[in-house]
Amino acid sequence: MELIKRLGLNKNEVGNESHITVNLDICKNCIDKPCTKVCPAGTYEADKEKILIVHYERCVECGAALFACPYGSLKFKYPEKGISYMYG
Amino acid sequence: MDYDVDVAIVGGGLSGISAAIIAAKNGLSVIVLERGEYSGSKNVSGGRMYIHSLKRLMGNKFKDAPLELPIKKETFEIYNKGRKTTFSFENKEKEDSYSILRSKFDRWLASEAENNGVTISYSTLVTNVRRENGIMVVESNRGDIRTPLVIESDGAASFVSRYMGLSKLDMNYKMENIKNISKNDNFIPKNFMLGIKEIIDKKPENEMGEAKTVLGLSGDIKGGGFVYTNKDSYSIGLTLKIDSIETNDIKSYDIMEDYREKLGIDGKILEYSAHLIPFYKYDYLPKRYDDNLIVTGDAAGFLLNDGFTIRGMDLAIESGMIAGNAAKKIIDSKDYSDTYIYEKMLEDSFVLKDLKTASRISSLFGNERTFNVYPSMISNLIDTMFTVTDNPRKNIKYALMDEIKNNNISYFTVINDLLKVI
Numbered sequence: 001m002e003l004i005k006r007l008g009l010n011k012n013e014v015g016n017e018s019h020i021t022v023n024l025d026i027c028k029n030c031i032d033k034p035c036t037k038v039c040p041a042g043t044y045e046a047d048k049e050k051i052l053i054v055h056y057e058r059c060v061e062c063g064a065a066l067f068a069c070p071y072g073s074l075k076f077k078y079p080e081k082g083i084s085y086m087y088g
Numbered sequence: 089m090d091y092d093v094d095v096a097i098v099g100g101g102l103s104g105i106s107a108a109i110i111a112a113k114n115g116l117s118v119i120v121l122e123r124g125e126y127s128g129s130k131n132v133s134g135g136r137m138y139i140h141s142l143k144r145l146m147g148n149k150f151k152d153a154p155l156e157l158p159i160k161k162e163t164f165e166i167y168n169k170g171r172k173t174t175f176s177f178e179n180k181e182k183e184d185s186y187s188i189l190r191s192k193f194d195r196w197l198a199s200e201a202e203n204n205g206v207t208i209s210y211s212t213l214v215t216n217v218r219r220e221n222g223i224m225v226v227e228s229n230r231g232d233i234r235t236p237l238v239i240e241s242d243g244a245a246s247f248v249s250r251y252m253g254l255s256k257l258d259m260n261y262k263m264e265n266i267k268n269i270s271k272n273d274n275f276i277p278k279n280f281m282l283g284i285k286e287i288i289d290k291k292p293e294n295e296m297g298e299a300k301t302v303l304g305l306s307g308d309i310k311g312g313g314f315v316y317t318n319k320d321s322y323s324i325g326l327t328l329k330i331d332s333i334e335t336n337d338i339k340s341y342d343i344m345e346d347y348r349e350k351l352g353i354d355g356k357i358l359e360y361s362a363h364l365i366p367f368y369k370y371d372y373l374p375k376r377y378d379d380n381l382i383v384t385g386d387a388a389g390f391l392l393n394d395g396f397t398i399r400g401m402d403l404a405i406e407s408g409m410i411a412g413n414a415a416k417k418i419i420d421s422k423d424y425s426d427t428y429i430y431e432k433m434l435e436d437s438f439v440l441k442d443l444k445t446a447s448r449i450s451s452l453f454g455n456e457r458t459f460n461v462y463p464s465m466i467s468n469l470i471d472t473m474f475t476v477t478d479n480p481r482k483n484i485k486y487a488l489m490d491e492i493k494n495n496n497i498s499y500f501t502v503i504n505d506l507l508k509v510i
Contacts, residue, residue: 003341006286006360032266034334038277040284040341040362061130062362063245064282068330070261070269078247080213080229084129087287087321087359088190 003042007058013081018056020065026073027052038068059083093117095415096226096235098214098248100127101190102401103385103408104241105197106145108206110412111239116419119235120201120208121228127208128194132285132363133401135316135323136299137193138185141405146200154196155186156318157297162396167304167350168467180296187297187316187323188401189287214242217251222424224380236424238381239411241404244280244364246374246387254381255374270331277330279372279389281311281365284344285325290355292317301398303463305347309336310459313347314398322353327365365400366391370447376434379425382418384411390439393453394446395509406439449508457497457505465491 020043027033028051035044041058044065060083066076095111097104100122111118124130136159143150160182166173198208209230216227217238226233240248249255259276261269269275292298302313311328326347333340348357366389368374373389376382384390385404392399414430434440452458472487482490492502 001345001357003345006341006357009357009359010361026263029263031263032334034266034277037336037339038282038330038333040282040344042339042341060360060362062282063243063364064280064330064362066245066257067259067276067280067364068334070259070266070275070277070334071263072257072260077215078123078213081125081211082130084125085132085191085359085361087192087323088128088131088133088194088361 007041007060010060011084011086012057012060013084014057015079015081018054019077019079020054020056020059021075022052022054023073024051026071030071030073034068034070035065035074039065091223091234091236093119093233093235094419095119095237095239096121096224096233097239097241098217098226099241099243099387100124100198100208100210101131101194101241101243101385101404102197103387103404103411104239105194105201105206106405106408107239107241107384107411107415108208109145109201109204110409111415112201112205114412114416116415118206119233120206121212121214121226121233122198122208122210123213125211126195127198128191131190131194132283132361133188133190134283134285134314134325134327134398135187135189135318136185137188137401138397138399139402140184141402141409145405145409149200152196154192155188157187157292157295158183159185159187159297159299159316161296161298163298163300165300165302166463166466167302168464171467171471173466173470185299187299187318189318189323214247217248219252219380222380236380237415237418237427239415240381240383240387241385241408242387244366244386244389246383248381249374249383249387252378252381254378267335270335275331277334279366279368280330281327281367282330282333282340283325283327283363283365284340285323285361285363286344286348287358288322288324288353288355289320289358290322290353291320292322302351303459305350306343307336307338307346308460309333309338309343310453313351315351315353321358322355324348324351324353329367369450370443373443377427377431379427382411382414382427382430384408390443392443392446394449395452399442403439403443406437407434410434410437410439452505452508457501461495461497465495
């Protein structure tokens with residue numbers, strides 16, 4: 001099943017403002033973009049023009065990306081609402 | 089000194105609520121600050137709890153706990169190049185662990201805590217914690233709380249410890265190939281695993297719970313899989329070392345998709361979830377106490393894997409209970425900076441003892457052989473023993489010796505690894 005469909009199964013109250021920020025000056029030199037591989041929700045997407053797109057609305061708040069970026073580019077705080085699991 | 093509550097607990101998961109129940113029973117005023125709209129709403133676990141600590145925490149209320157199935161069957165599955173080796177152990181009398189769904193379970197535990205006089209403030213996001221004139225100020229979207237003692241139960245990402253400067257991210261590596269960076273012993277992603285999980289809508293055939301540990305279905309990424317049966321569903325998922333995901337070329341969610349397909353468990357997916365798992369070496373566990381602060385559960389890095397059992401939830405409950413008792417002693421002493429008593433009590437408990445015992449074998453989970461070489465060796469060996477050709481047959485001992493030789497590892501290494509297991 002496509003990731004987006006899998007994410008659509010969850011109740012996620014997304015805020016108007018991103019709870020994740022990245023420093024594109026750092027990201028533009030990053031070759032491997034480890035955040036794009038680690039994040040289980042596909043929140044981080046490498047892009048030729050925009051360097052890195054952050055789809056913060058996909059985030060499931062696992063916190064993995066926070067520990068994944070070796071260059072200190074990523075700032076993450078929990079959103080006020082966000083994900084609510086039914087099973088967990 | 090003026091303050092609002094004796095103890096503020098950040099995080100209303102297993103360890104936070106357990107700490108709250110005990111602290112309240114000890115006569116302390118307690119508030120739990122929970123980020124989710126209910127306890128468990130942000131929580132995910134693989135899905136099996138060893139229940140000994142829960143029984144002690146809940147006494148005769150234990151029988152009401154919304155657990156799923158008692159695990160009576162343990163299965164290991166090793167996949168390797170189209171081959172699958174399985175072994176199972178079954179004990180119909182066994183009831184020391186249950187499959188569990190945290191959303192339902194934590195909610196129940198939280199309501200039990202509320203019945204015991206604990207205040208839980210939901211939808212409360214702690215944004216900072218600071219020390220001021222010998223007490224703590226916990227800042228949140230619902231205002232500040234002043235307290236002499238904070239119990240940090242906020243999970244593996246441990247924001248409170250980072251607000252207090254106890255644990256630092258310090259991720260400022262020079263830009264270079266990530267394979268080189270990941271060779272650093274102190275590379276932070278090595279301390280964590282990513283858990284990805286799906287709930288599958290499929291009723292298990294019987295009421296006898298089964299736990300499966302699956303090896304060899306995460307490609308080159310160090311990690312393993314699990315399958316637990318619940319009353320009406322299956323919990324399936326992977327735990328993957330984050331440094332290993334970073335140095336491979338496949339995305340974590342694609343590995344999960346692949347894993348489900350290879351397992352062949354059919355049924356509608358009901359939920360897709362993920363969670364951070366602590367994976368520290370014993371000697372590098374985060375600091376668990378500081379002035380006005382004690383740390384429990386995942387936030388303290390309490391995860392144990394000895395190859396047979398994987399435990400986090402009983403360690404969370406136990407460390408929470410210990411924190412609740414330590415809190416009473418700290419508050420009574422009126423010296424809120426001296427929290428060492430908590431560490432002392434942890435040392436005397438099974439929490440640190442079991443983690444230490446498991447630490448020898450845990451070192452195996454950091455090495456390549458465990459995830460790649462040994463599964464392939466086992467598959468090759470069994471394959472050889474079940475295969476008949478024109479060639480003269482080898483005794484199993486020689487077949488094994490050939491396998492070791494073909495994989496370029498020394499007998500010494502194999503024996504050394506084996507000794508870690510037994």
